[in-house]
Amino acid sequence: MFLRKIASQGSPTRSLSFIGNLQLYRKLSRNSVGSWSPSEASTFSPKKALVLTKLSRYEFEKLRHKNLDENQLEDALRKRGSDYNMLLYHHTLHKNCEAMVKSILEEKNIETKVVTRFDYNESNINWADVIFTAGGDGTFLLGASKIHDPTKTIIGFNSDPTRSEGYLCLPKKYSNNIKNAIDKLLQGKFRWLFRKRIRVTLIGDKIYDVPVELHDQQLNQLENRFLEISEDRDEVPKSEESIKNKRILPVKALNEVFIGEALSARVSYYELAVDGSERTKVKSSGLCVSTGTGSTSWTFNINKLPHQSVSDLMQLIQEETRLPIDYKDQRLIDRITAKFNNNLIFGPEIALMGYTIRDSLLDGTLPVPGERKPRGFAKQLNIRSRCFDASLVIDGGLSYSFNDGTVAILDIVDEDALRTVVLNEP
Amino acid sequence: MFLRKIASQGSPTRSLSFIGNLQLYRKLSRNSVGSWSPSEASTFSPKKALVLTKLSRYEFEKLRHKNLDENQLEDALRKRGSDYNMLLYHHTLHKNCEAMVKSILEEKNIETKVVTRFDYNESNINWADVIFTAGGDGTFLLGASKIHDPTKTIIGFNSDPTRSEGYLCLPKKYSNNIKNAIDKLLQGKFRWLFRKRIRVTLIGDKIYDVPVELHDQQLNQLENRFLEISEDRDEVPKSEESIKNKRILPVKALNEVFIGEALSARVSYYELAVDGSERTKVKSSGLCVSTGTGSTSWTFNINKLPHQSVSDLMQLIQEETRLPIDYKDQRLIDRITAKFNNNLIFGPEIALMGYTIRDSLLDGTLPVPGERKPRGFAKQLNIRSRCFDASLVIDGGLSYSFNDGTVAILDIVDEDALRTVVLNEP
Numbered sequence: 001m002f003l004r005k006i007a008s009q010g011s012p013t014r015s016l017s018f019i020g021n022l023q024l025y026r027k028l029s030r031n032s033v034g035s036w037s038p039s040e041a042s043t044f045s046p047k048k049a050l051v052l053t054k055l056s057r058y059e060f061e062k063l064r065h066k067n068l069d070e071n072q073l074e075d076a077l078r079k080r081g082s083d084y085n086m087l088l089y090h091h092t093l094h095k096n097c098e099a100m101v102k103s104i105l106e107e108k109n110i111e112t113k114v115v116t117r118f119d120y121n122e123s124n125i126n127w128a129d130v131i132f133t134a135g136g137d138g139t140f141l142l143g144a145s146k147i148h149d150p151t152k153t154i155i156g157f158n159s160d161p162t163r164s165e166g167y168l169c170l171p172k173k174y175s176n177n178i179k180n181a182i183d184k185l186l187q188g189k190f191r192w193l194f195r196k197r198i199r200v201t202l203i204g205d206k207i208y209d210v211p212v213e214l215h216d217q218q219l220n221q222l223e224n225r226f227l228e229i230s231e232d233r234d235e236v237p238k239s240e241e242s243i244k245n246k247r248i249l250p251v252k253a254l255n256e257v258f259i260g261e262a263l264s265a266r267v268s269y270y271e272l273a274v275d276g277s278e279r280t281k282v283k284s285s286g287l288c289v290s291t292g293t294g295s296t297s298w299t300f301n302i303n304k305l306p307h308q309s310v311s312d313l314m315q316l317i318q319e320e321t322r323l324p325i326d327y328k329d330q331r332l333i334d335r336i337t338a339k340f341n342n343n344l345i346f347g348p349e350i351a352l353m354g355y356t357i358r359d360s361l362l363d364g365t366l367p368v369p370g371e372r373k374p375r376g377f378a379k380q381l382n383i384r385s386r387c388f389d390a391s392l393v394i395d396g397g398l399s400y401s402f403n404d405g406t407v408a409i410l411d412i413v414d415e416d417a418l419r420t421v422v423l424n425e426p
Numbered sequence: 427m428f429l430r431k432i433a434s435q436g437s438p439t440r441s442l443s444f445i446g447n448l449q450l451y452r453k454l455s456r457n458s459v460g461s462w463s464p465s466e467a468s469t470f471s472p473k474k475a476l477v478l479t480k481l482s483r484y485e486f487e488k489l490r491h492k493n494l495d496e497n498q499l500e501d502a503l504r505k506r507g508s509d510y511n512m513l514l515y516h517h518t519l520h521k522n523c524e525a526m527v528k529s530i531l532e533e534k535n536i537e538t539k540v541v542t543r544f545d546y547n548e549s550n551i552n553w554a555d556v557i558f559t560a561g562g563d564g565t566f567l568l569g570a571s572k573i574h575d576p577t578k579t580i581i582g583f584n585s586d587p588t589r590s591e592g593y594l595c596l597p598k599k600y601s602n603n604i605k606n607a608i609d610k611l612l613q614g615k616f617r618w619l620f621r622k623r624i625r626v627t628l629i630g631d632k633i634y635d636v637p638v639e640l641h642d643q644q645l646n647q648l649e650n651r652f653l654e655i656s657e658d659r660d661e662v663p664k665s666e667e668s669i670k671n672k673r674i675l676p677v678k679a680l681n682e683v684f685i686g687e688a689l690s691a692r693v694s695y696y697e698l699a700v701d702g703s704e705r706t707k708v709k710s711s712g713l714c715v716s717t718g719t720g721s722t723s724w725t726f727n728i729n730k731l732p733h734q735s736v737s738d739l740m741q742l743i744q745e746e747t748r749l750p751i752d753y754k755d756q757r758l759i760d761r762i763t764a765k766f767n768n769n770l771i772f773g774p775e776i777a778l779m780g781y782t783i784r785d786s787l788l789d790g791t792l793p794v795p796g797e798r799k800p801r802g803f804a805k806q807l808n809i810r811s812r813c814f815d816a817s818l819v820i821d822g823g824l825s826y827s828f829n830d831g832t833v834a835i836l837d838i839v840d841e842d843a844l845r846t847v848v849l850n851e852p
Contacts, residue, residue, distance in 0.1 A: 263640060399689075
């Protein structure tokens, strides 16, 4: 509920940091906001636009069942408990949005090309002055993952706002008023928003293994599951042996980097150093490192407190302190829960990462640093894998293998930022 | 720290439930404790004992590098950053424990056979009157997983108490005093402890697929990784088509059942019904359902609050209520944190499951029941998978596939309980 309020359109003022880090955050915030193009004019006059559109569930099912006619498809879906009519309805909503974006851009004399993920490649991206996405956050993340140039703008329309929040897209009201959004852009009624991203440097032996795509779960049942290879794979440099062991990953994380055993039910072992500290051994269900953008996403869901826990805790505090804390006051519980959870979120332009040691293991025999501080902020993280079959996953999408001995250095570098926009509101 | 105190040797009185469920818990506790063999005498006079011993890391490395001599192995390990001497030291500790258990049992004229996981099969289990495990909790879990008969006793010795806590084993002090433990058993100075387990019934199409072993991470690099098949696989009954679609899994969960996408970085979709309620849709990083035994384990690590969060929350409550809550009082924070976390734990003989919706997604567009109650107790859970590549994992060890449309019913049935012991303390 409160999330709806806070998380719309990543304004840098929505921020707040974990309590106690507030001072630090504000200081860094002043330094980093606008460090890219401090006073770049808000002008937007593209000649060529690329629209990346998502594959709807309906299209996916059609692809999957090429041999079925429309009636047979309807039957097959019904048997699986899926509603054919709803699929078709949401497909139509999505296609309308896509068509509207295209027609309005063309009205403004902007040459426009619509592509799906299968044709979203370097040559199309280089051709375009601006990338629009029509879909949800997944489509925006896919769009962003192939943009390496901070002068290239990406703007998302949420094609089905009844179904997903679309934190990365323009606010929902523009889904039904695409013309208004594009007018504002062309009239310069916006400001640039540079969303910080995480750069990953791998050091080790097998760091040029081909990554696996996890993105878009709908695709995973296609036969090419686990075989759909990122086109962005860079070549092993042949010139120098030493370079072979160090590699900056071609994809930067907009939301988060997740590090841990690939299989959910395994414990992950690794060594973690924060901002140049000594490495300490950690056992947990993985490590989640987010940007400000990603602080509303997975990392938020790990750390947020439910009302249930806040209420239980208020009762315990009342019992311990004997102070008149009304732990049954639902509105008080709501306010405190919302405040605590809001404090987990920080601005997308902050040059910091929020890290979370998930489900850290309290092995009574070891002093576990995670026990006292399972989350915090960092400018740099250094992680050494002690895992057997682990992965380093960028934005829940691209999975690199990260096994015993491999080191990952996580940084935020200004030039990796993603250029997007915030429209002016009256 | 506090965990060391509370979690030793699952006494049923250590209990407490989530606040508010306390009454329910106490009621159920009275009903269920002792429902098996309410006043069975504490007599222990086995003729034949099977000792299940773990494969030490040293033995594992020897197996893995059969072609290397001792010096070469030392080199190879050093290069990987592992300490050969430490491996050998811990191997020796473990072997001493194993030898001691065997020799003391034989001193008492109990016929004793030592087996590793590779020979821990039905015929050896049937041969024995009692199973001892020498290792840690992993070895105990493996031992328990193949015991289906509530008259068969299993008792664990923690072979290396400096390295692991061994919640399922006898208290650590007996690791260095095995004779004392066995004397107490033979003298009847113990009580039976029936640890409840979770029974899983699968309903669907592909429920007879072969499970995958995830247990013992050390083994996963052997070539038979993902091929080591459980011997317990039962046959598809051929008599009746209807039975084909319903199956009680042969292995019961002593700690927990984890349900979700097999890959850590994917979101899991499922429908959950608690104690006969209507099913509601959930998106999360999986569902963890634990027994009382497992309430000190994974499920505890998911739900426990760090001091950091308790302190932050106390500050927020102070700010909201203006009451003089001293949120910097470290001892107060410690007490409240310990109390909150202790309340997550419940007794191993309670016939209830504690469920946790992990990292539940707050998708602002849907009313998410998980938001208000991401954890609770249940006598029965009914879960329908809407996942693409999911698994249902028993005790972090055996993984069954659990894909779209498959239903799992989780129950606690008295006759599935595992018989173990609590030694009397003066």
